[in-house]
Amino acid sequence: MPAIVRSARRLAFPLLAFGFAASALADPAAHIGNVTITRDDWGIAHIDGKTDADAVFGMIYAQAEDDFNRIETNYLVNLGRLAEAEGEKAIWQDLRQRLFVDPERLKADYARSPQWLKALMQAWADGLNHYLATHPDVRPRVIRRFEPWMALSFTEGSIGGDVERVPLSQLEAFYGRKQIAMTADEKGLLYREPQGSNGIAIAPGHTKDGHALLLINPHTSFFFRAEQQVKSGEGLNAYGAATWGQFFIYQGFNDRIGWMHTSSGIDNVDEFAETIVRRPDGGLAYRYGKALRPVAERTIRLAYRVADGTMAERSFTTYATHHGPIVREADGKWIATALMNRPVPALEQSYLRTKARDYAGFLKVAERKANSSNNTLFASADGDIAYLHPQFVPVRDDRFDYRRPVDGSDPATDWKGLHSLASLPQAVNPKNGWAFNTNNWPWTAAGKDSPRAADYPRYMDQVGENPRGPHAERVLNAQARFTPETLIAAAYDPYLTAFARLIPGLVAAYDRAPDPALAGPIGLLRGWDHRWGLESEATSLAVFWGEAMWEPAAGPAKDAGLSVWDYMATRASDTERLAALRAAVARLTQDFGGWRVPWGEINRYQRNDGAIEQVFDDARPSIAVPFTASQWGSLAAFGAKRYPGTKRYYGTRGNSFVATVEFGPRIRAWAVSAGGESGDPASPHFADQARLYAEGKLRPVYFYPDELAGHIGRRYRPGE
Template identity: 50%
Template sequence: MNRPVFQSPGLIFSLLVYLSASITHAQPFAKADIARWQQRAKQVTITRDTWGVPHIYGKTDADVVFGLLFTQCEDDFDRVEMNYLDAIGRLAEVEGESALYHDLRARLFMDTTQAVALYKKSPVWMKSLLDAFADGTNYYLHTHPTVKPRLLTRFRPWMPLMFSEGSIGGNISVIPTGRLQDFYEQRKTSMMQKNDNTDIYERESVGSNGFAIAPAKSATKNALLLINPHTSFYFRSEVQMVSQQGLNAYGAVTWGQFFVYQGFNEHCGWMHTSSYADSMDEYLETIEKKNGALFYRHGGQIKPVPSQKVKLPYKTDSGIQYKEFTMYWTQHGPVVGEKNGKWIAIAMMNTPLNALEQSYLRTKATNYASFKDVMKLNGNASNNTVYADADGTIAYWHGNFMPKRNPRFDWNQPIDGSNPETDWKGLHTADEIVQVKNPASGWIQNCNSTPFTVSGTSSPNKSIYPAYMAPDAENYRGINAARVLSQKSVFTLDTLIAAANDPHLAAFDDLIPSLLKAWQTVSGESVNQANDLQEAIQVLTNWKREYGTQSVGMTLGIVWGETIQKLARSRVQPGQPLDNLSFTAFTISSTSPQEKVTALADALANLTRDFGTWKTPWGNINRYQRLTGKIQETFDDQKPSIPVGFTSSNWGSLAAFGARTHPNTKKRYGYVGNSFVAVVEFGKRIKARSVVTGGQSSQPGTKHFTDQAPLYCEGKFKDVLFYPEDIQQHIERTYHPGE
């Protein structure tokens, strides 16, 4: 049975001493290491094209990984380092005490002793990649002595084994750090007892869109794929990795990881969308104390609670201080909170070696069969996959790591951990999870929504799957995507781009009619600004509910929508989770006609206050700006920015651009949404186009800091240079690492 691993007292040793000796106080690199790196660098060639995209060539896959990490550090070392500070639980050492529970959460699931052990038992091919990861990063630091890391002065090959949560593994980020703090500081108030579920309606929707078009609906009779991840801006870089061992992958790579996460090779392409497939569970553990020792009940037994003390360092004005914790586990996983006197243990995928192997091996898949064979590793817990290939196959899988469970329990709720019937019963195979292959409709879409509408009438049959496999709800992006893909009979790369940028905002198909109806029942004379309100109502009546930089109707719709939703949020009851569509329905039903009209009056007043007139086009408010390249960007209304027409995916915008005001700004600046976006045609020869949020480099003033921003903001794409003969015509620089 594949279960989350947990630490035991037998694994205790001085983590702090180990880390201090191995990283913080690293000695200068050894001459033997430098000589080895220099020799490998000669075997790696990096060609930067005219967009700054690195095309990395090497004899072996490990050579290419070495070059990849070198180029990542060239483009944005800060994000490479930050991702590992986050993953290995050392954020508090640079950010202070506020990050302690972030670090504790990471240590509960994995520590360096486990990562080192996994590294030692890794297969030879994986160990070579892990070594190359560390060597490429360290060689960058050696050849760039003016670069000053915040903490990590030497990278170790086991580190990627601690960076396998979220996008490629389990997802520990869903565990609230406040709840951890409540438990481990023995505070009486638990976040589980608070009405914090309404926070989800204030967060910007992230996730992704993936489309696949079958040959039957393709003008060239080749399969097409849309890759459109929605992430925080600058979260991934664009690369090509080519070796003589069969690697030729192009796409998006997360800073510090060594594989193309979303992309394609000569044979096939893969797009991941965030999944709500139920791959983790919370167990309510019955705890007993006997003779000063802790036990938990499981069936007729009481079992000792494994524990471990750890001292976590954190930065203060007077230097590094330490806080000691006693961490706890049960057989279900680490203890992360308490509810009604019972401890909460969480079970999730914790098999980082499988996650890394699957993530890398899929980039070398040659067809549907080999891609599916890699999925048998069950190393992907948080993603759905949209797939297309040169044979004309299109496919979709909803999740991948899927525990088998007793279906008589409600797996949406915390489960009684004392009942053995609630234990996981192994894993479902890749054949058993929700999926579709070559649907008769000729198209597939997933926008972080239900899998039961992915292909119109050809979608999977919900009744044949356990409920826990796909509790995902529909959302407005999914509705819009299905509409767009079903209405067109033939697609090209150009029309697939147009579909990805379809401007319709489906949420307002429900929201605006409710406002217009409210206006009819509320006398305009009873509300201040009656004349302005009448004019605004007319603007909204005429608005096609489409985004655009020149649209005043869009400005009114969004600002009014935000105002009325804020009122509705305050009325959501504890334990009343609402998805995208149901929250809109709740907003409409829970607010009166008078409140809807008053919200419009408030919207007009706020727009007039901030911009001089409520008749302000959306592009004057919604802007793209990149000034510093720092992880925490700053914004300034007085400095240049670019208008953006598309908007938050919460409204059903397929092209996502989450924007908000920032300190001292009236305009809204984007921070999350479309990142690396690509369309691919598979055939005898790959044809592809792509665009990234701003540019390849994080360094202000350099050519590739924002050179793609104008394309990005207008929904346009550049040609992908995939073949050597095409790259040769667009070379900016060719070099070996360290030159």
């Protein structure tokens, strides 16, 4: 293996070290007079602009008012500059990002972008810079001036990104010349609350009033998106959730269509095992067929903040093949990662779909094939509904198992163009009258009218089913004439499908080997209806039991090629089941004084300040939340756990923005966000939705001016 060049030095002018020269701020007056921001009585910004660029200017300005810290942090992450704020501990995360996101390439991409898109990116930068100019008390951690090309670093609004599949431990091992074991989390052995979502589309023939319905229910980290309405005189009128720092509504609706994205189980990030050869001249090559190709080398320089507040720099020589950057080594091979890297089409697709007027227009935008990780649930005023798979899907030889590194020296493993949209799994206007996705496979998306797995390559799905899938089918099959209210009720249905499957096995294990010490807990679970609730003691006991079962089962489940749920249901021994129940009883007793504890005493919502990483405290006020983690099949998800110094569980992800939309002659919509719109604890809109959120109650959306009238908190122009 070649030596990997590294260096570290102090920087006198860290902001100029990367060539991020400050461009002149465009005259904000060109936008300010054409933009009005109206805050409703929930603090939600309704932005009106004369042009799309004016609307973008106002949209991002309003976001900055609500939580500039999250905007800047998102761009520090996506530009690979987080270490400039958080120190050398973030250097490997920055290196991973910069392997795929090169600022110089983004500048070139910006220069080649269509003029309409350049105008939007310029307006985006101008809006953020105008906010900073008019708020001198706001002190950015790093980025003091935004450049329009920076918008291309963050073009897809889902939480996380494809690049995050690269394990940081192995990246550090390779480029840091260390021996580092892959973590249990990287191996998939620890439970992670799905960062995914639920989406449901109901056809007019399946609703009481003959209007299509759409459930928008992203499961992300809390406070990850702003709720906004953005309008212009050029046809833009979108409402929904916008990821902080982006100028498009990621999950939402306009007056004709709605779109909901759910993280997909598709395999669109592949690893290629490269055979490296040192040439006679000392250079590096890799085998490809019968030929040797040169390994590309690039120097990446990363700045980082040191303890005294000054900046230092580390330099890395990085490597790549035509498959992608080298990210680790395994079994004597260098591993290259291939993923979608099309920032301009991705930003075009993310923005233009918000202006589509019907299903045909939505598909025309999707032909850019720049969505690699998200399924879509679609509904429209025309009555169309659909489940759509991600549009960026490389064609591959299905003989190979792309869930593992494939032989990069074999040309047969290469990507061979992209699938056509027609060749992807989809369910368009299914006869059953509904379509859904819960981050599960697409093979049940429309019941009996779903696409069939046998008709598609294996790489179309790699995660299979999860407990929310059968739960969604259960509530969708329960009625034939939905209303917005009954769709909301379905989204908060308390049935826990995982426990309905797992608890009978536990009870049977006890019946085969009774233990008087467990008679009470078994009796409670035996009589339980498998539904969560604030007063439910069985929910508390079941969750603690399931967690005690999960971690020991994760490794064997992976080795057996099973989901953890399937392994727990079919492979766990009676001894393991009963031991986990004893552990659950002991933990409840230790933390709460007994094993009969109402779920609402444990499961809590708390937000103490505007920090991205919250510190929780059992002694401070919190709100009881009845729904559980989606891990157990709850459609309404509240991913909570204990934190250092706490006994109670505090949620940080799951239901974050929930909306139901009815596409009648006039749009009708209801929504709720976790906590509130503002990240400022002093704002009345920091926590004004928290109680509604915990109770599963949605408030009316003020989509039309006549609905907004009477609910106006403030109307102003940016900078006033």
